[in-house]
Amino acid sequence: MNGLYDELVRYSREDYYPFHMPGHKRNIDMLSMVNPYAIDITEIDGFDNLHNAQGIIKQLSGRISKLYGAEYSYPLLGGSTAGILSGISAAVGRGAGVIAARNCHRSVYNALAIRELKPYFIYPGKICGTDIDSGILPEQIEEGFRLNPEIKLVILTSPTYEGITSDIRSIAGIVHRNGALLMVDEAHGAHLGFHKGFPESAVRCGADLVVQSLHKTLPALTQTGVLHLNRKELNTRLENYLSIYQSSSPSYLLMSGIDICIRLLEEHTGELFDRYYRMLMDFYDATGGLKHLKLLGGDKAGIPGVFRKDPSKLVILSDKAGITGSQVYDELLNSFRIVMEMKSFDYVLGITSICDTGEGFLRLLDALKVMDEKACGCKTLHSTPQVKTQVTPQGTPQSAVQGTLKYTVQGSLRGEAQGIPREGLAVTGYRPVQALPMHEAMARKSTPLGLEDSQGKVSAGFICIYPPGSPVIVPGEIIEGPVIEHITAAMNAGLEITGLCGDNKDMLDIVF
Ligand SMILES: Cc1ncc(COP(=O)(O)O)c(C=O)c1O
Structure with missing residues (x-):
């Protein structure tokens, strides 16, 4: 039986096309490294120490902060997970009150539990006609502070997995007026800020702490990320927590992967992102002609509840084609050898990056055209019957x-509620x-x-x-x-x- 290594090598020789992370897309024509064993070292002289950076790793941090426009930037080797645990721990004391978007990643919840924080959850709405979370609205943050003036930290995910951003600049203003800190989980947005066709990065919109997974949307090895800090006074606490949550034997291979990624951006951002953005726009234009399968944001019109939609995330809506997200995912995989990032009830998600190729986009376009032709055009029926219920919440402080x-529940927690009404935006009602x-x-x-x-x-x-x-x-x-x-x-x-x-x-x- 083949071991993991043999299987990975075998898979790498197959012609599956990855619309999933990591963002380097296994594009070995574009990226290369020497034999990994040749550069895998420990903290020997001349190579600095991640947990006490004073030399070459400190310089790398400085280059990252210059590139992104942050006061400080810390390379992460435990992904955004390590950055989120460290950032939340450094930002507030044990037991503090925090506002957290309910669609935050599991690592945020882990930090809340470990630090015994008191969360007030803010629920995003659903983009109408889909099961996709909207952004968090500034007025929801206002409301959170009005009900909980003791809040010390606000944590949001922007962009979401599906590329939905919130109005971070306005939210930062509200948070700071209330004397709190804003941490943005930008795990899916390390590629933001390099081209005007993509949303701005939270780093430049007033967030105090921003965490990014380099490996998700940029050419970097899995587990690499960056934590940006715009609050000088937090840096000692933050460095302490980064040492707690990250290995005491940080991988020089991964750190050199960060270095290669940053160098590529320092030297070639303009040409790489111009080419990438053109390929994306051509793809959205070409898919505009599909009858049943639709791309979220493909019509370039604003989406209620969404500040901006990051075009790098291909959200293919299948409900009007009469097929489920799982069916689209399986068909792309089995008939076209295209591997998507994820499937949900009635959409599939593709992650793109500057390492994608024209051939990859074309293969996906051709596959969608074939599937669209075959689709019946009737609306997908969810597997659960529609249930209508009325509840009166107990009104706990959280x-x-x-x-x-x-x-109403229709295969997911979606529906209407008294909340913050917005035309075209369904606000989830169940708490x-x-x-x-x-x-x-x-x-x-x-x-x-x-x-x-x-x-x-x-x-x-x-x-x-x-x-x-x-x-x-x-x-x-x-x-x-x-x-x-x-x-x-x-x-x-x-x-x-x-x-x-x-x-x-x-x-x-x-x-x-
Ligand atoms: C929104 C969000 N935040 C944080 C993370 C954790 O990132 P990482 O895998 O880099 O630790 C993820 C991972 O999927 C995520 O989706």
Whole structure:
């Protein structure tokens, strides 16, 4: 039987085209390195120390901060995950109040639990007619501070996995007027700020801390990232936490991968991003003629609830074609040898980068044309029946939403609610009720329970639909009907769900 290495080598010789991360796209015509064993060292003289950078690694940090326009930049070798854990830990003391967008990555929740922070969750809406999160609106942040004046930190994801950005400049103004710090998870936006066709980076929009995964959208090796800091006074605390959350044997291979990526941007940004943007726009123009399959943002019109849509993310909507996201994903893979980044209920997502080729875009375009021709054009039926429910939230401090909410569940937590109404923007109405602080629920004894039997019980774990991995339920929250329906719908749609337990991975971990 082949081992992992043999399998990777075998796969690298096949002709699958990657519309997924890492952003280097295995483009070995564009990128190269010597034999990895030749440059894999430890902290020997002349090569500095990531955890006490004074030489060549400090220079690399300086080059990164100059390129992105940050006060300080720290290379990350544990991905954005390490940056998020370190940044949140450095920004506020144990037990502080924070505003967190509910669609934050799992690492944000881990930081909230480890540091015993008190989260006030802000829920993004859904872009109408889709299951895709909108941006977070400035007025939602205003409202968060009005209800919770003790907040010390705001954490948002922008852009999201699907390339949806929030108005970071306005949000930064609100956060700072309220005496708090703003941290932006820009894991999916390391390529922002290099071309006017893409949204601006949060680094230049007033955010205090910005974390980016270089490996997701730029030519860099997996696990590499950058944490930018625009608050000088935090740097000692931040460096302490970076030493806690990252290995004491940081990989020189990965660091040299960061160096190669930064050098490429320093020397060739203009030509690389001009060519890339032209290829993207040609692709959006060419797909505009499809009858049933549609690209989000492809018509270049504004999308309600979206500050800007990053064109690098190809969000292919399938519901009007009468096929599910899984079907599109499988067909692209099996019939056209195109590997997409992820599938959801009724869309698939492709990640592009400056390392994509014209041949790759053409292969995807041809495949979509064939699939569009074959599509029946009837609307996709979700696998769960539509359920209408009325709930009155218990009004815990964390989920203080006023009034009675009406929501519909249609294969996902979507619907209408009293919230911040915006024309064309559906605001999700369901808010789980927090019965125990997250860290306390995680520390309690727990037991696995079947899905149906879990109704009304308190979750001991996170349940995330992966990717992108933002949680449906977090430890300490009460499991109610819509959560069970959402998990069931995700199972029926063949999506990956993390956090389930039991031999068949079909049970929930419940606080004893
Ligand atoms: C929004 C978001 N933030 C953070 C992360 C973590 O990034 P990394 O894999 O670089 O640790 C991810 C990973 O998918 C993500 O989607």
